[in-house]
Amino acid sequence: MSGVLLGTALGAITGLLVAPRTGKETRQLLKKSADALPELAEDVSTSVQIQADRLSESALRKWDQTLGRLQEAIAAGVDATKIERQQTLKHTKPEVPAESRPSVSDYKL
Numbered sequence: 001m002s003g004v005l006l007g008t009a010l011g012a013i014t015g016l017l018v019a020p021r022t023g024k025e026t027r028q029l030l031k032k033s034a035d036a037l038p039e040l041a042e043d044v045s046t047s048v049q050i051q052a053d054r055l056s057e058s059a060l061r062k063w064d065q066t067l068g069r070l071q072e073a074i075a076a077g078v079d080a081t082k083i084e085r086q087q088t089l090k091h092t093k094p095e096v097p098a099e100s101r102p103s104v105s106d107y108k109l
Contacts, residue, residue: 009033009040 012033019026 006040006044009037 013030021029
């Protein structure tokens with residue numbers, strides 16, 4: 001939208017400068033165009049702000065969605081790790097502490 005407005009302004013100025021008019025007519029048209037520039041600049045500024053707000057809202061929504069998926073993935077990973085650990089502990093023999101293991105000196109040779 002802002003590109004259209006800017007292009008229109010530049011096209012109008014270019015057209016004024018190359019049109020076959022007297023100097024006085026050209027100056028009057030340039031003055032009218034110059035008087036319209038603040039309004040054009042305000043329109044462009046408003047348009048850019050609206051687009052920035054839309055992009056910001058869109059980016060925020062996408063960030064929230066990504067954050068939600070990441071939290072779900074982490075929770076699923078934690079749950080899977082707990083389940084895997086429980087299954088591993090069920091199938092593993094408990095290790096005998098070194099103090100209760102027989103040593104070489106306990107055997108008669």
